[in-house]
Amino acid sequence: MENIRELAVDMLSEIMEEGSYCHLVIRSVLQKYNYRDSRDKAFLKRLVEGTVERCIQIDYVLDQFSKVPTVKMKPFIRNLLRSSVYQLLFMDSVPDRAVCNEAVKLAGKRGFRQLSGFVNGVLRNIARNKEQICFPEEEKDLVKALSVKFSMPAWLVEKLLKEQGEEKTRRMLEAFLQTKPxxxxxxxxxxxxxxxxxxxxxxxxxxxxxxxxxxxxxxxxxxxxxxxxxxxxxxxxxxxQDVSSMLVCECAGIREGDRILDLCAAPGGKSIHAAQKLKGTGLVVSRDISEEKTALIRENQQRMKIQNMEVSEGDARIFCEEDKEVYDVVLADLPCSGLGIMGKKPDIRYHAKKEGLESLKALQREILKNAVSYVKPGGILLYSTCTINQGENEENAVWLTRQFPFGLESLSPYLPEVLKEEGKDGMLQLIPGVHETDGFFIARLKKQENKQT
Known part of the structure; x- marks a missing residue:
């Protein structure tokens, strides 16, 4: 039978060293070992997700107690120590002695017997001095302090502080580390x-x-x-479906008989929600780039028994002439950095790069240039992302109004009472810890009516 802790270290190596996506690695392993006891699977999931989520803080602690910096450790040993420190600091149900002993055994089993003493010494030292661990002081360096405390890359903390201010950033970072239903x-x-x-x-x-x-x-x-x-x-x-995603179809103001295009639709949650709001009338065209993605949409469509919906493959970057000014509503929930869902996918923080945010903004604008043409005069373009980056959100919405015949239209009539004031200017930035949703952005843009000559 596979050792759960060994499995966790191998998964962490795949995620942290090879750049595989955390949720995909976990899903694959849990499917493979589905026969295992549910407590084992829950322990494995929490250990891997938690170690990834707290990795910056864990490395900071390790660097205080190890003569070898974490960046210079052998990958297996690095991830063995990371997962062990997570157990020592964040899993009270696991005795410290057991954590240290299991780590030493694993090091030997995987051919690192000569490093068993090093592993044992570092972990026992941390276990004995948990209460004396020193962290950066906010007064001296706020960015570094928040980066270590909340395990968030320093450049991202700096960006959030600049765009959202200290209070919202702090609440957001705290929320990312909380378990959400x-x-x-x-x-x-x-x-x-x-x-x-x-x-x-x-x-x-x-x-x-x-x-x-x-x-x-x-x-x-x-x-x-x-x-x-x-x-x-x-x-x-x-x-x-997250409530932030549900709000998209609310803010679209869908009316019976509407023709709706969902441009980047997989796995189909918004398409299905839109179709249900049509109450059997009109049509939703649900489109995405690959057979794999459209299969996901069809699977959900069949389960939800949706008739007034067509699923098709299509690259949103390529203009489709036959869709020109056909749709009353176009939903453009576009590929983004995903910074708003770091609470659910903790490794996003490590995949995100400054230059990557700029290239995503360019991709979004490439798609939006096509999307605006598909909206009928007087129709609605509903732009949304699951990120908290102003470049991908507010800047894109304002750019749309300057480049195309669209104006921002108040979201207030479509929002719950608690959000009405924030959505009055046609844009809404939802922030974890401030709002009871994922981090998400919504903008409602109305296309000008054709002028009579």
């Missing part, structure tokens, strides 16, 4: 009794359900081992 969207046409029965059935599986304060059909779920097995999932009674 999963949110689901119940079918809006469920009757009160159907809704009650579904919630009761889900809670009987041991989950805790609570209504989200922003939308009447949004619920938070805690304690679910596998959402796919919950009552109502296969029947299409609910969909896993």
């Amino acid at each position: 999963v949110t689901i969207r119940l079918k809006e046409d469920l009757s009160a009794s159907e809704k009650e029965r579904l919630i009761s059935a889900i809670e009987k599986t041991g989950c805790k359900m609570s209504a989200h304060p922003y939308l009447p059909y949004a619920y938070c779920i805690e304690g679910a081992e596998g959402l796919l097995a919950l009552p109502g999932f296969e029947e299409g009674l609910f969909q896993v």
Whole structure:
């Protein structure tokens, strides 16, 4: 039987050394070892995700207690120590002695017996001096202090402080490290009794359900081992979706009979939500770049039993003449840096690069140049991203109004009471820790009507 801690170190090596995506590595391994005890799988998931999430802080601690800097350690030893320090500092249920002993055994098992003493010495020293660990002082260097405390690259902390200010940045960084419940969207046409029965059935599986304060059909779920097995999932009674994503279709102001294009649609949550808002009328064209992505959309479409929706492959960067001025609403939820969902995908912070943000902004504008042509005169372009970077968000929305015949239109009529004031200028930046959602940006832009000659 595979050693769980050894498996975790190998996964960390794949993520931190080879640049593989954390959620994909975890999903693959959990599927492979699905037969394992649920507690083992939960331990493995928490250990890997937690170590990735806290990696900057962990490396800072290791560098205080190790004569060899973490950057110069052998990759297996580096990730063995990282995962061990995470257990020492953040997993109270694991005895310190067991952490040290298991790490020494693993070092020997993997051919590093000569480094067993080094591993043992570093870990036991940290275990004995947990309360005396020194961290950077905010008064001396705020950027470094926040970077280490919240395990966020210093350049990103600096950027957030500049764009969002200290209070919002601090709340955001704290929120990224907190465990958030999963949110689901119940079918809006469920009757009160159907809704009650579904919630009761889900809670009987041991989950805790609570209504989200922003939308009447949004619920938070805690304690679910596998959402796919919950009552109502296969029947299409609910969909896993963050509330920020649900707000996109609210802000689009969809009316029955509308023709809607969802440009970068996978896995199809917004397309399905839009189709349901049409109540069987109109049409949603749900498009994405590859067969793999469109297969995901079709899978969700079939499960949710959506008829008024067509799924097709297409590269949003390539102009489609036959779509010119065809759609009442175009949803442009575009590829982005994903900085708003670092709480769910902790390795995004390491993949993000300054120069990468600029190239993403250029890609978004390349797609938006096409998107504006697909909107009918008087129609709506709903631009959104799951990031908190002004270059990809506000700057793009303002650029659209300057380059094309579009004007920002207030989001307030479409938002819950608590958000109305923030959305009055046609843009809304949702921030974790400030709002009860992922980090997300929404802009509503209306195309000018053709002038009569």
